[in-house]
Amino acid sequence: MSDPKHDNLFANPLGDVPGFIFDQAVVDVFPDMISRSVPGYQTILSHCGELAARYVQSHTHCYDLGCSLGASTLAMRPNIEGRDATMIAVDNSAAMLSRCKTILETTSSQVETQLINADICDVYISNASLVVMNFTLQFVPLDKRLALLEKIYQGLNPGSCLIISEKLCFEPESLNSLLNDLHHQFKRAQGYSDLEISQKRDSIENVLVPESLDTHIQRLRACGFHSASPWFQCFNFCSLVAFK
Numbered sequence: 102m103s104d105p106k107h108d109n110l111f112a113n114p115l116g117d118v119p120g121f122i123f124d125q126a127v128v129d130v131f132p133d134m135i136s137r138s139v140p141g142y143q144t145i146l147s148h149c150g151e152l153a154a155r156y157v158q159s160h161t162h163c164y165d166l167g168c169s170l171g172a173s174t175l176a177m178r179p180n181i182e183g184r185d186a187t188m189i190a191v192d193n194s195a196a197m198l199s200r201c202k203t204i205l206e207t208t209s210s211q212v213e214t215q216l217i218n219a220d221i222c223d224v225y226i227s228n229a230s231l232v233v234m235n236f237t238l239q240f241v242p243l244d245k246r247l248a249l250l251e252k253i254y255q256g257l258n259p260g261s262c263l264i265i266s267e268k269l270c271f272e273p274e275s276l277n278s279l280l281n282d283l284h285h286q287f288k289r290a291q292g293y294s295d296l297e298i299s300q301k302r303d304s305i306e307n308v309l310v311p312e313s314l315d316t317h318i319q320r321l322r323a324c325g326f327h328s329a330s331p332w333f334q335c336f337n338f339c340s341l342v343a344f345k
């Protein structure tokens with residue numbers, strides 16, 4: 102496996118900035134990109150490991166939906182060794198999944214791990230004790246999100262847990278703007294230039310569609326989840342747990 106490269110995809114003027122896609126160029130820089138772009142990313146990952154230790158039951162499935170390079174799977178697997186549970190990691194980017202396979206193969210684990218190259222909206226969820234969707238729902242078309250969450254609810258065993266991490270939007274606009282500014286300041290502190298920040302924002306607009314915390318919680322409740330609550334927030338990034 103080659104070392105993760107420094108993300109400079111948006112460092113030079115691009116003219117007409119193309120819409121963001123999870124292609125090979127993104128795969129090559131992804132670990133650097135996500136850790137310098139999402140405040141709290143490592144904290145969220147390590148606590149997914151902690152939550153997996155608490156909630157993954159023997160002879161059940163643990164899903165990582167939108168697994169990218171398998172960072173969430175890698176955080177969870179060591180904590181569920183010996184339980185005879187199966188990790189199922191899904192992503193619809195063939196480039197991501199191919200690199201993910203290489204990474205997982207070079208990391209020793211006794212946990213059976215299945216990789217599925219598919220749209221998470223089309224994947225059957227069953228016998229799940231934990232479903233993790235870290236920074237993925239925000240890329241699913243708005244009109245498919247409710248059906249996806251209903252399907253996840255149906256596939257979870259009673260007492261089981263869903264983790265959703267997302268970028269959020271806020272009202273009023275003054276608050277939204279403040280939290281976006283704080284996020285951009287975080288990115289500047291991570292070494293991104295103003296040009297990189299603005300071109301990435303243009304590229305991802307309409308591709309990543311954030312929703313408010315209220316929208317997430319109300320939809321989770323409408324699906325039947327209880328005790329849906331944020332357990333982590335940094336600026337406009339949040340991770341929620343919800344229980345069946």
Ligand SMILES: C[S@@+](CC[C@H](N)C(=O)[O-])C[C@H]1O[C@@H](n2cnc3c(N)ncnc32)[C@H](O)[C@@H]1O
Binds near residue numbers: 173234
């Ligand atoms: C921001 S990344 C997720 C990061 C990853 N969960 C982690 O913690 O490192 C979003 C991922 O979701 C995948 N994705 C987006 N929409 C998807 C869909 N409808 N079905 C499957 N994967 C999807 C993308 O290919 C991408 O790899």
